[in-house]
Amino acid sequence: MTRVALPSPAFPPRAPEGAGNLRGSESFPDAAHHELANSQLRRNISNATHTIREKRLQVTGELPDWEQLRDSGSAIKTDVMNRLPELLEQFEAAVTARGGVVHWAQDAVEANEIVAGLVRETGSEEVIKVKSMATQEIGLNEHLESEGIRAYETDLAELIVQLGHDTPSHILVPAIHRNRSEIREIFLNEMADVDPHLDDDPASLAAAARRFLRHKFMTTPVAISGTNFGIAETGTLGVVESEGNGRMCLTMPQTLITVMGIEKIIPTYADLEVFLQLLPRSSTGERMNPYTSMWTGVTPEDGPQSFHLVLLDNGRTAALADKIGREALNCIRCSACLNVCPVYERTGGHAYGSTYPGPIGAVLTPQLAGMHGSHDPNSSLPFASSLCGACFDACPVKIDIPSLLVELRHQKVEQAAFGSEAAAMRAASIAMSSSGKFTVAQKAAGLGRLIAGKKGKISALPPPLSGWTDARDIPKPPKQTFRQWWGSAEGQREIADARRQAHE
Amino acid sequence: MSSRDVILGRIRDALALAPPVQQEIPREYRTGRAMPKGELEELLTDRLVDYKATVHPCEAAELPATVARVLREAGCKRVGVPAGLDDGWIADFDGEVVVDSPCVSAPQLDSLDGVVTGSRVACAETGTIFLDGSPDQGRRALTLVPDLHVCVVDLSAVEVNVPEALTRLVPERPTTMISGPSATSDIELQRVEGVHGPRNLHVVIVR
Ligand code: SF4
Secondary structure, three states: OOOOOOOOOOOOOOOOOOOOOOOOOHHHHEEEEEEEEHHHHHHHHHHHHHHHHHHEEEEHHOOOOHHHHHHHHHHHHHHHOOOHHHHHHHHHHHHHOOOOEEEOOEEEHHHHHHHHHHHHHHHHOEEOOOOHHHHHHOOOOHHHOOOEEEEEOOOOOHHHHHHOOOOOOOOOOOOOOOOHHHHHHHHHHHHOOOOOOOOOOOOOHEEEHHHHHHHHHEEEEEEEOOEEEEOOOOEEEEEEEEEOOHHHHOOOOOOOEEEEEEEHOOOOHHHHHHHHHHHHHHHOOOOOOOOEEEOOOOEEEEEEOOEEEEEEEEHHHHOOOOOHHHHHOOOOOOOOHHHHHHHHHOOOOHHHHHOOOOOHHHHHHHHHHHOOOOOOOHHHHHHOOOOOHHHHHHOOOOOOHHHHHHHHHOOOHHHHOOOOOHHHHHHHHHHHOOHHHHHHHHHHHHHHHHHHHHEEOOOOOOOOOOHHHHOOEOOOOOOOHHHHHHHOHHHHHHHHHHHHHHHH | OOOOHHHHHHHHHHHOOOOOOOOOOOOOOOOOOOOHHHHHHHHHHHHHHHOOOOEEEEEEHHHHHHHHHHHHOOOOEEEEEOOOOOHHOOOOOOOOOEEOOOOOOOOHHHOOOEEEEEOOEEOOOOOEEEEEOOOOOOHHHHHOOOOOOEEEEHHHEEEHHHHHHHOOOOOOOOOOEEEOOEEEEOOOEEEEEOOOOOOOEEEEOOO
């Protein structure tokens, strides 16, 4: 009998290290320490998240069928992940049939090369951009710059971030960490021909941005966008926005290049009825956002006459290969989970080091880019949560973020089986298995006070305990153990006092 | 192997490594709702005003006079119209009317004081108007570049909720959904009307 070996499925690769913006330079606790010191940031973020939170509750409360919509949204996305190959092929065929050109990119590096090549073909050295998480994720602007192509962000907040040589701190309102006088300063320093008497009234600032970008919209031949959804059945794409910069980019240039994560598929045009109700209400707390643009391939004599779609993997297939973690791919990027998260509210988005901050970022980032050992900042992200469950309650597609976080913590401990956290756990279980060993260990813990020093916290322990402290601070141990205290003269005196009081 | 085949292969591997659980899709949310005309108009008006659009209700016979009044009050001297707009709608307007075509350039559109168009359908519960590039709505640039948009909505083309409105659309047509004028909340979450799209939206509801 001959045996035929079927090729066994391989675990798909994570997003490559060193490309794009899926990894910060320091662990979450370290980054959070700096951010916590910024009281302006804390005030702005707290104000913003509370305002949006209240608006969201009001408009979701208006719909008696809100829970039913969430159930449908969740099920549709799960079904999409189950049928992803067939839906992507259907989608590709529909886009192509309507005059679009579809490209596939395995990772950030390939996506950036494809987009830069397409821009070069047009001969333009400038592009206008619609705010997009996917292009932020792959670090497209930086790549284009290295190729001599200037990318202009056109969303007001993204423009503020770009002109301020800064990074976004929220999915929906990326410049939420800036106040109006800072924005005025940035405009005065970075915008050509801005009125030197510009005041810091939001309306004046918005008008300055309008003047700055108007000419760009009318003259730049290439636009780059992301998309909120791609409809498999019809090949239709959609961008949900407020300012009209999206409409401008999607309408005025001759060439449009859209970068879309492969998970953004929805099966049918009719499914829009679910997501167009879930997304704006969860996101900005509006019944509907001011503008939504939908297009299918190329429409003769209306809008761009050349349309390219780049379908991006960059670790999404790795997330899909995890039967629990894949749920994170259902995310529709509404940012509701950020706005209810007590951890995000205090640290802001920068502490997460990734394009995707907040609760969903803490799950999605390690899944896309991996957790490469205890020194990888991404290994600290699953611990950046109190597991209070508020994110799960807020999520319009019912992603069980707390359970996903727990699963990732488990995976991290498994991966780190040699050397770090698992070793710390093993040491703890040995120590706790006998009272003699426990006493010795407790005495040793007194050393912790020395390491903790003035901060009153231990934030770096030597290996193997470093796996534990990479992700969190350990409170300073008490001066003496309970047993030491019990055995001391002071302890005996206090106990005698307590007995006396109880008898009086 | 092409990247397409690589990615589709990875997805198949992923689904083999972690086989999916069959998913039924419940559809218990509300669809197919209807409402008496008066209530529908009231709801749509309430939502539009909430979004800082200006609403002008009128009877069919009053439409030309209403459009002319709105344009006059807004100080419009030159307005653009799509090629398929009913001439009668702007018959009472005494300014210059520019009929749009693909040869009208962006700067020319920018020089218009406003634009008058029809609409495909509207959704009362969200205050949303859908444009789909039909001859009375024109290409997308026409309703985007000028600073003022007068949009005529016939009450017979108003649906209660999003699902009903979507059934009236043709998916392949370039579709723009408008809920109030352009707006941003990016500076200290203070809402500012009007950034890049038209800063003024006037909706004429024809009963
Ligand atoms: S996880 Fe849910 S709540 Fe968070 S951004 Fe995604 S869809 Fe919104």
